[in-house]
Amino acid sequence: MILYQGIIEENSQLKTRLASLKDDCYETLNHAHPLETDWVIQACNQLTQKIIAKQFDHIIQPLLTQYDIPEAHFKHYLKMFSQEALEQKVAFELNPQSMKTTTDETHERKLYPLGILFHIAAGNIDVLPAYSVIEGLLAGNINILKLPTGDQGVSVTLLNALIQIEPRLKPYIYVFDVPSTDQETLLQFSKIADAIVVWGGDDAVKAARVMATANTKIIDWGHKLSFAYASLDASDTDLKALAQNIFSTNQLLCSSAQGIYVDTRDYAELDRFAERFFNIMKGMHADYQPVPLGIRSQHTLELYYEQIIQKDTQKTIFKHREFSVVACRDQRLEPSLLFRNVWVKTLPKEAIINTLKPHKNHLQTASILASKDSYHSYQELLIKAGVVRIKAPNEMSYTHTNESHDGMLPLRLYTRIVDCVVPRNDLNHKK
Amino acid sequence: MILYQGIIEENSQLKTRLASLKDDCYETLNHAHPLETDWVIQACNQLTQKIIAKQFDHIIQPLLTQYDIPEAHFKHYLKMFSQEALEQKVAFELNPQSMKTTTDETHERKLYPLGILFHIAAGNIDVLPAYSVIEGLLAGNINILKLPTGDQGVSVTLLNALIQIEPRLKPYIYVFDVPSTDQETLLQFSKIADAIVVWGGDDAVKAARVMATANTKIIDWGHKLSFAYASLDASDTDLKALAQNIFSTNQLLCSSAQGIYVDTRDYAELDRFAERFFNIMKGMHADYQPVPLGIRSQHTLELYYEQIIQKDTQKTIFKHREFSVVACRDQRLEPSLLFRNVWVKTLPKEAIINTLKPHKNHLQTASILASKDSYHSYQELLIKAGVVRIKAPNEMSYTHTNESHDGMLPLRLYTRIVDCVVPRNDLNHKK
Amino acid sequence: MKKNALKKLLRHHDPYDHTGTDQWFTEALTANAAHHATHCASYEDILKQFECDLSTIQTVEDIAQIPPLPTVYFKRHQMHSAPLKKMVIKATSSGTTSGKKSMIGMRYKDLYNGFKMIWKLFKYHKLWSLKRVNYFIFGYEPTKHVDLVNMKSANGFTYVAPAKKRIYAMRWDNASGGFKVDLDTMKEGLIKAAKQRHPIRTIGFPAYTYFLLKAMQEEGIALQMPKGSLVTIGGGWKEFYTEAVDKQAFYDLVKQVLGIEEKNIIEFFGAVEHPVVMPDCEYHRIHVPVYSRVIIRDPETLEPLPKKAVGIINFLSPMNQTTPLTSVMTDDLGILHEGCECGLKAPWLEIIGRVGMKDIATCAQGAETLLNKTR
């Protein structure tokens, strides 16, 4: 599906639309009223109301089911699009007051949009592509969105709903459903754009870097890894909270814990810790919808394989029908098998930086399961190693008001500061 | 030359130092006292005093001569490193107050350095590599600097002088003189670094993007193009001011005017404008040190060639021994022949965006030479096309207090925001 | 004595008579396991690890005791009961995104036994023919550059009936150093063949066959192929899954474009890690031949399940003495059924799909790669 200036069309129109896209974008820059943040905020706010009023349940409910998202979480996310939240976001990220120079009246400094953004969306959560475009709009940009492979139309529906509410957004939104393999079309988008906003794995980020010309900015929101860090005396409360994150996100989010690092060098202690966590999971799993049979089968096979090679790996495997905990003998930060399969590894405090720093920008959230006396020293080391979010175990995937995105402020990256001299004529002084 | 934790060494030590670099950087993260901005500011301030006191004239004076930089300009640049200016810069760019959330005491937000920066410096002005490292230090980072080809040792001298003043900077500065062709070594640096800060042309930016792994950020300060935009009724005062920029910078800076776009469609008017500017240059050139013979010879040849092909290009050539003005029939934004050879092209107001926008992130400074009534509409169009600095003609290459760099704030890009939950224990409330 | 079991199995007149061959199969299988345990130390270790005593395996009910090796094991480890140089075919499975491939070896003995199996099976399905046919191979042209089992089997298949001509969809291109898809030549060849008296046989990847026929249909091409023409498909079902082509739609397409009846469309089910080929019956069901037994295992406990239950497919076969394919756990989910309108009593296998959710969505970095690796 294509969404082009408020018109929804078949993919077969791609060539025609591609031919006019650059001129249409330039036309908007030339003659359209510059996009006002308030239009976007009001439109999002109204759309939120409609969603709360269940007008979009036909697309929202299947998503919640598919990703097993509790209604409460969804409500929380929805709040992010309320007028209040968006106004706060814009005020915090763009902070127009901070542009004022008090020392010199001969110069003005103002934020402007970059101009045209090309979003390469990833397919992990279906509303993310639309979210990326909304951020682009909040910063005042024209947005070209490439939908992820297998997109089910949610983004187009939501963005089109925004346009219905606020038709002045029309010339600022272009959505195309082009496969990632169609490099030629992607290159054309990137040539038009001031910046490529790329979501996705390392391959997507790398591909964008290789594709783009040097005068196209690349803003990447690559995939990240998150984990928990625990001391041996971690409380049951904390461990339960962590299990809650693992069960409820299925470890699919960048912010989901993939595993637990334990502050020990002793494998026997590690195994005891793993078993303890396994038992905690066992006590909780019934509260969550089971994962699909296909996934469970895959884990059974993967863990059966682990069992076969156990002689070599020396891993200790705790397997339940629905989840597993594997105590490893290495320290490598890696994704888990996902869907409630947790690795547990030793990572003595002294080794935190040397082990995790090589992962640098891949690190995102950590939760710390430790008593008060060691908590802060753990936190400092994890931050130095590159972690950008320290969260409570059950809140690892919970987004707070005005949070940065992977340590950066998206709206700032989508804008540029323009410095202007105040011309002599206007100033009426100076030689 | 190598500068490694305060020790100056021969390039032959490269292999040994390379082998320990990662561990030494990690050791600093692990155990060194985190770098305080104030150390850097104080050290820069003291170094500035020493330079003013002529203690570094043996390296500074040859630079000023080589680049024909007037003493006054240099003094102006020097002021940027005073305590007051740097404190202002840090306050404006990092603005730690803005990180405070007033609405929620359960979360803390703080700026942290990215960690380790790898600066790939360009060779255009000899103090720039050192400047890039100072920005990295102000943001609290460990800095690895690759000197540009043909570096004359100024950066090492200055950075070493900083370390002499403030020895606590030692573990935060590493300078290597590695050729750009030694991709293997550069890749090793980039693997250690959280971000590559790349200065230079499109090729350098592109090479960094291709080289770096996806989890290495790339912050590029690519080469830019600047120009003047004039209406036919531009004042002599403005034209003289522009000529001043062209004579004094030799068009070598990103911010130097390469040529003048004129708001007309009429080639005859364009030619008259070109001749007028030529005559203004003629009246001023004696005030400036002549460009070297080799350069002049090159221009003579280039313009002689232009003369031979004039039948095809229809350019009008105004040539003086020391400079030239060429009225062209195309509208392409391009570098001039440099060293006081100015192109003049038609660019009617209506065509500004369509002509310039394709250059997007290559655009930097424009000066507007026009009467009050058209000035602001020109400015708006130029900004929309992507220009990030609008300057008075003689101040195009003059850096103002707290100016952004190519529309971005470097210190912001060299830091990350870390969001931390305030642990329950500390907070004493919440379940 | 046990060695004779395999011979007897291969000599048995009815390739679908399970009851009549259960004992020979059991004996041949344990003999095969013992052979691998003797010649391959890591296989012996695995038998020990799972406390499998081959001597206790007496009836076909017991064969589930032999620990199945998951296909991922063959992808990550090389495991052979014969030196590499003794192998005449080193088959690698294709199509894994991660680049990890199973390495399966075959010796002359295996090939010879395989030929005997194919002789029986093809005879049963009336595939042998003395009439010359035009082959359309939706696969790779044979070349020294690549070593893919699909290529080898597709090409070998062109000797089942004498070939008049062979046209390949994927031809080696020296310029690019790789294969290039050339469906145009295939199309023109088909149009030409419809006017001739020699039957055609198409062979190969269902996806390519489908793409070409679909394109021809869109051009309004409707041919009538000579009597005795066959469409055979197989060798790579993954493409079929992702394109989600409904099988019936495919049969209708073949009928419409080539004028070949559904009963003359034959699918071969097979896997690199399982040395038995399975042609489908006229009702397009994959009956298990006597050279193979299928156990469906619980997706959570891996315990054998009864008929009609969904589980992970475990193939057992004594057909390969080079690589320990004795009992192989696939990545596929399936159901074993009994009773078919075609009259065959051998159970038939319904393939449900690959383990792991398809199009799985995650942003945890590296997970995609990992998931692909395990598929």
Added chain:
Amino acid sequence: MKKNALKKLLRHHDPYDHTGTDQWFTEALTANAAHHATHCASYEDILKQFECDLSTIQTVEDIAQIPPLPTVYFKRHQMHSAPLKKMVIKATSSGTTSGKKSMIGMRYKDLYNGFKMIWKLFKYHKLWSLKRVNYFIFGYEPTKHVDLVNMKSANGFTYVAPAKKRIYAMRWDNASGGFKVDLDTMKEGLIKAAKQRHPIRTIGFPAYTYFLLKAMQEEGIALQMPKGSLVTIGGGWKEFYTEAVDKQAFYDLVKQVLGIEEKNIIEFFGAVEHPVVMPDCEYHRIHVPVYSRVIIRDPETLEPLPKKAVGIINFLSPMNQTTPLTSVMTDDLGILHEGCECGLKAPWLEIIGRVGMKDIATCAQGAETLLNKTR
């Protein structure tokens, strides 16, 4: 009549007698210009544009009136007075970063005249020899893959004295499809040659020669080459500029490592766009042979300058009838001197360097590329 002028010029006994050949040169040059104007429309246009009337050129003082073509013109335009297929040599200049190369053609006639020129010049410099020598060529091995003038001239030079052996520094490597530098073989060859009785001749790029000798010096190698050995260098001075090797240091290095005296080191100055070879004298000065005249032009006005003044070097020569090289403006700055201890009266040319500041520093985007293009 005028055509005979070139013949007379080539037949003149003393290749450095300017006074005795001025008139023939002038006549040959105007005839050459007229020839090109007749066969090459764009050359005719340029003569017209600069209002050059060839008939007014009577004495050698007048030849400055012929408009010189800058080398950049040959790099950006193809300009020939003969069809491409008639050319036996299509020389391209190497070493420009931008990839733009001059295309210079030569026909048999040009080659034949060139041979006559070289015969005279080499005779004068006593370079012809009947003694077999070992050649060490710091250049490209001849191959069908590349078409570089340096390669051709270096190889042609190995017929000046009969070759015993030829060792090339740059050898074609089929694997990589490019040339590979192999200085080790050169080094070993030199060590071996020092023990033999045949003299050696080295030929080619000064930079490579320098690098090898420097490496040998660092290894403490000091050879004594057989009597009659020569070091000849030329073909690419740019490398020398950037390495900033002092010439005397180079001569000393040759003496120390190869035991060859300074007077046996001969440099050939030349440019792709100028069809005359200029060997240096024993004082290493480049005297202008009679087949060429050099005008030094004002770097700002392009007016001819007197002797001893620094300016842009303008070469004039009637030697090429395929490409209009009649008057070529180089990118080099130089001075024309008179009087030399070697006794030659022909003026000699001092090369100051390339136009354009070296290692120019700018951040205006694209400017580097532009500057490279014009060099």
